[in-house]
Amino acid sequence: MKIALLEPFFTGSHQRWAEGYQQSSQHDVDIFSLPGRHWKWRMHGGAVSLAKQYNQSAFNADFILATDMLDLSVFLALTKNKTSGVPVGIYFHENQLTYPWSTSDPDVKLKRDNHYAFINYTSALAADRIFFNSQYHLDSFVNSLPNFLNQFPDFHESENIELIKNKSQVLYLGMDLKKIITQTEYLEKLNIDTDNNAVTILWNHRWEYDKQPDLFFESLFRLKEESVAFKLIVLGESFHKAPAVFAKAKEKLREEIIHFGFTESKNKYQELLYQADLLPVTGIQDFFGGSVVEAIYCGCSLLLPNRLAYPEHIPSELHDTYFYETDTEFYSRLKSAVLKINQVRSSNYLQTHVAKYDWETQALLYDQTFTDLCSKE
Numbered sequence: 001m002k003i004a005l006l007e008p009f010f011t012g013s014h015q016r017w018a019e020g021y022q023q024s025s026q027h028d029v030d031i032f033s034l035p036g037r038h039w040k041w042r043m044h045g046g047a048v049s050l051a052k053q054y055n056q057s058a059f060n061a062d063f064i065l066a067t068d069m070l071d072l073s074v075f076l077a078l079t080k081n082k083t084s085g086v087p088v089g090i091y092f093h094e095n096q097l098t099y100p101w102s103t104s105d106p107d108v109k110l111k112r113d114n115h116y117a118f119i120n121y122t123s124a125l126a127a128d129r130i131f132f133n134s135q136y137h138l139d140s141f142v143n144s145l146p147n148f149l150n151q152f153p154d155f156h157e158s159e160n161i162e163l164i165k166n167k168s169q170v171l172y173l174g175m176d177l178k179k180i181i182t183q184t185e186y187l188e189k190l191n192i193d194t195d196n197n198a199v200t201i202l203w204n205h206r207w208e209y210d211k212q213p214d215l216f217f218e219s220l221f222r223l224k225e226e227s228v229a230f231k232l233i234v235l236g237e238s239f240h241k242a243p244a245v246f247a248k249a250k251e252k253l254r255e256e257i258i259h260f261g262f263t264e265s266k267n268k269y270q271e272l273l274y275q276a277d278l279l280p281v282t283g284i285q286d287f288f289g290g291s292v293v294e295a296i297y298c299g300c301s302l303l304l305p306n307r308l309a310y311p312e313h314i315p316s317e318l319h320d321t322y323f324y325e326t327d328t329e330f331y332s333r334l335k336s337a338v339l340k341i342n343q344v345r346s347s348n349y350l351q352t353h354v355a356k357y358d359w360e361t362q363a364l365l366y367d368q369t370f371t372d373l374c375s376k377e
Helices: 012-024 039-056 072-078 113-126 135-150 159-166 183-190 213-225 245-252 266-275 290-297 316-322 327-339 341-345 351-357 359-376
Strands: 002-010 028-035 063-067 088-092 129-132 168-170 199-203 230-234 257-260 278-280 301-305
Touching: 002 012, 002 039, 012 028, 012 359, 028 039, 039 072, 039 113, 063 359, 072 088, 072 113, 088 113, 113 135, 113 159, 129 135, 135 159, 135 168, 159 168, 199 213, 199 266, 199 327, 213 230, 213 245, 213 327, 230 245, 245 257, 257 266, 278 290, 278 327, 290 301, 290 351, 301 316, 301 327, 327 341, 351 359
Parallel strands: 002 028, 002 063, 063 088, 088 129, 129 168, 199 230, 199 278, 230 257, 278 301
Antiparallel strands: none
């Protein structure tokens, strides 16, 4: 089967996902993409540019898989001579309906943010099948549609909510987990003793407001003020202007820092994950949480908020061990974990639980899902 994968924002996790599926699929997957920048313009104009790419190509797809940054209805209108009758799916990495927009973004005050959410909504209507990267993501999108549509003056077409729900399903994010070096390989390569007397805390997310870095770093400042010893590894990409707390942390926690900043090297990134003991997460947005899954796979212990997609990555019988409910509880649990270093380092190893997200398993599920969809059309 020939699959056209349409990705208007071809960078970071979106690029890794697209290339990972292309390399792991038994089908012939051709990627049509645009550089991953100017995300708002990609949602407006990306469909026009990708339609031009597709129309000028010799590729005739049996199945089209778009992602959420594409205005799918525009793409299909502009490619109708080649795409008429071809089954179409859309994969939601994120969505602009339930994504927590920054309060400093002028589009929020002007209500222009609704337009990007509306593109997601009409794209979902245009697709034959809608795929979400977690059950949380699917539920949050569908459950937010009534309030979203009811804000408009009339013709809410509320029956479309059930239509969208009925053609939605979960396809978890595929990842290259088994390409990560093993802990034994890491220790043999570096020949270092990780049995030090301080817990090493990890941040491996984007440097953005929706990950709540202020809560994370202010908690570390408080630990230091209370003379609680720890080490710190800060990873992750920084786009545009990073929250000011990162610069403050780099100075205030300079004695605790092992590494601070983005690393291009995959091996270096993986080695730093293995060096970390504890991943405390403070985010208010994660539709899947790839960085959390990577840390789990590398043996980090966890302190997670009981929200978003995180509960799907942990066996239910361990939720009390790894989840917190409030910011106040977050600090008390964090301090307790840092003080109980031996308990943290001997915590349950969850690698086998998240190994299901590796492309070795997920590509087979994707391939069969898309084959079944095409056979029904």
